Amino acid sequence: MRRMKCPRIRKLSADRPDASIQQAEKELTKLQKMTRQSTVFGEEIEDLVDQLRQVAAPSSEPFIFTSILEENKKLLQSIFKDCGDIEFRNFDAGGKSALLVYLEGMADTSNLERNVIKPLMSQTGPDNPNTGNLSEIFTTMKSISEHILGASSVSVLTKASAAIEAVMMGNALLLIDGLSEGLSISAIKYVKRNIGGANNEHILRGPNEAFNEGLTDNIVLIRRRSRDTNIKVQILKVGERTKNSIALLYAANLVKPGLVEEVERRIKLIDTDKVLASAKIEEFIVDHPWSPFPQVQTTERPDKVLAALYEGRVGLILDGTPATLLVPCTYNVLMQSPDDYTIQPVIASLIRLTRNVTAFIAIYLPAIYVSVVSYHPGMLPTTMAISVAELRARTPFPSFLEAIMMEILLEVFQEAIVRLPQRLSGAATMLGAFMVGTTIVQAGLINPLLVVVVAITAISSYSMPSYTFNLALRWLRIPMLVLASILGLYGVIIGILAVTIHACSLRSFGESYIGGLFDITLLSDWKDGVVRLPSKLLKERPKEFGSKDQTRGGEEDG
Incomplete structure (x- = not known):
């Protein structure tokens, strides 16, 4: 019996060299490259189509609405491409196709269902009394809004840019087949913070409602x-x-x-x-x-x-x-607080005068300390001069460097307290007080008298009603310290003159920032500026703002 020969098994690449793994990888790489190129080509085609659609539109408009609903939908979909939160709701309205476009999460869908979709869909019923007039009602968006919709705030839109902006604000856009205009329907409803108390301007007597983000x-x-x-x-x-x-x-x-x-x-x-x-x-x-x-x-x-x-x-x-x-x-309004009008005028006047003094202290007290200790110790009483000299002998750094170190530490602690979570800010405050008040002084790095000066300066800046003005006072302390370390009290005086001249030269919408305090024609503003007189004596508005009607009483026009 003749034996059958077993076929010899060979590699496919031996008979078909083009089927090797290396060749397959090359072909796969070519295929991937062609796929990427086709994707890019498809995007370019889409952009070209969008540009062709925009040819008839003005340069300020992305496109113009047509009377064909499907075409308008495609134009909007190209604008809202990859916006997964934009909803396109198709439905029937009076025998015509309608489209509702809105931003999910910012539009009140129940309001739209109740006042827009349901009234429009009910127009197709046989029992509808307006069935005979549907052809007249659906000729313009204005007639639709007047006869059918139950929404309280609607407006007709003819420009695509206005329609897109309305949708992004949270309104709904209604489009109907056969009409080349849209209807913006107010249905904004989004998550927001409730009206709460003032966080930064709390007062003891009076209203404490504050603005929110809406x-x-x-x-x-x-x-x-x-x-x-x-x-x-x-x-x-x-x-x-x-x-x-x-x-x-x-x-x-x-x-x-x-x-x-x-x-x-x-x-x-x-x-x-x-x-x-x-x-x-x-x-x-x-x-x-x-x-x-x-x-x-x-x-x-x-x-x-x-x-x-x-x-x-x-x-x-x-x-x-x-x-x-x-x-x-102006400087006057920054130094006023709502609390000034809820307490007795005499006390409010004293508090306002105190604020002006503390504003001076917040800027110049460290500079005055450095200049006196470094250049003019003879100005101090003998006992105090000896005491300061003894304290200074224990510290290794000059007074200017000590003051700079304390200012840096103070700013670091303030930033730490502001940035930390609320539950940790108390611990940071205690740690800062321990480091500055105890450890640094006991280590002999800082003069204890300077710690007192810096603490008084910080408290003075905190007494400002305006936080931004407080920041300005904190910033001005550094150049004042530099001048004091170079020129002593002469440098402090130069700094005072420079700050005063700069403040007088400032203008806020044409009004002098601080010049009103020295203008003899505005002395009447002192009654509710530097001090506060009783309300029955404040019969005029501040002259510095140029109000049309200076009288606070009830005129015919207000």
């Missing part, structure tokens, strides 16, 4: 406190990309002529892509951005804003932040 809520807090129709609100947009809303508030019958227009002009000149905090607005609109002094007053209290409006000033409320800006800003 622009509408903040305007309501102003309106609730005043029924005056002369309080005007203008809504502007800032930020090329964020397009934040900012409210400009003023009393039309009191504000200085030209002030509102100047504030509006400066806001429109803001050229930036994002505005997330009111501090950025402040940097753009101030006259002297390099000055350490705040040229815009910041507050979170609605009563303080309203009081400023009735003095002829202008308020700026940015959506998304509780910090409200007030302009013009």
Whole structure:
């Protein structure tokens, strides 16, 4: 019997060299490259299609609405590409296709269901009394909003940019087949902080409601406190990309002529892509951005804003932040507190005078100490001079270096307390007090008298009603210390003159920052500036703000 030969097993690459692993890897690499190129090519085709759709649109518009609903939907989908939170809701309205576009989480879906979708879908029923008039009602968006929709706030949109902005703000966009316009429906509902107490400007007597991050809520807090129709609100947009809303508030019958227009002009000149905090607005609109002094007053209290409006000033409320800006800003307003108007005038006047003294101490006390100890010890009483000399003999560093070290430690402790979680800030305070008050002094690194001076200086700066003004005082201590270490008391005097001249030269929307204190024509403002007289004697508004009506009494026009 003939034996069958077993076929010889050979490698595939021996018969087919092009089937080797190396060749397969090369082909796979080519395939991957072609896939990437096709993806890029597809994206370029999409961009080209979008550009072709935009040919008929003006340069400021992404596209123009057509009367074909599906085409409008494709245009919007190209704009909202990769936006997973944008919802496109198709439904039937009066026999026509309708589309509702809204931002999930920011639009009230139950409101849209109740006041938009259900009324429009019910128009197709046989029992609907308006069935015979549907062809007339569905000719324009205006007639639809007047005869069918139950929403309280609607507006007809003809521009695509306005429609896109309305959707991103939380409103709903309604489009209907056959109509080349849209309808913006107010249905904003998003998570926000409730109205709470003031965190930074708490007072003992009086209201403690504070602004939150919602622009509408903040305007309501102003309106609730005043029924005056002369309080005007203008809504502007800032930020090329964020397009934040900012409210400009003023009393039309009191504000200085030209002030509102100047504030509006400066806001429109803001050229930036994002505005997330009111501090950025402040940097753009101030006259002297390099000055350490705040040229815009910041507050979170609605009563303080309203009081400023009735003095002829202008308020700026940015959506998304509780910090409200007030302009013009002068030294006088920064030294005033709402508590001044809830206590007896005599006590309030004494407190205001004390604040002015503590402002001086917060800047110049360490510099005066360094200059006297280093250059003019003969100015001290003999007993005190001997005591200071004994304390100085125990420390290895010169007084200037000691003061700089203490200032640095003080700033470090303040930043640590601010940045740490609330439960740990108390421990940081105790640790800082232990290090500065006990350890450093016992180690002989710092003069105990200097610790007392720095502590008094810090407490003096904390007594300022304005936190931004407090920061300015803290910053000015360093150049004053340098001048004192070089020139002694002569350097301190030069520093005082330089700070005074700089403050007098500052202008906040045309108003002198500190010059009003020395202007003889504005002496009447001292009644509610340097001191506070009883309310029945404060019959005039501050002249420094140029209010149209100087009388606080009830005139015919307010």
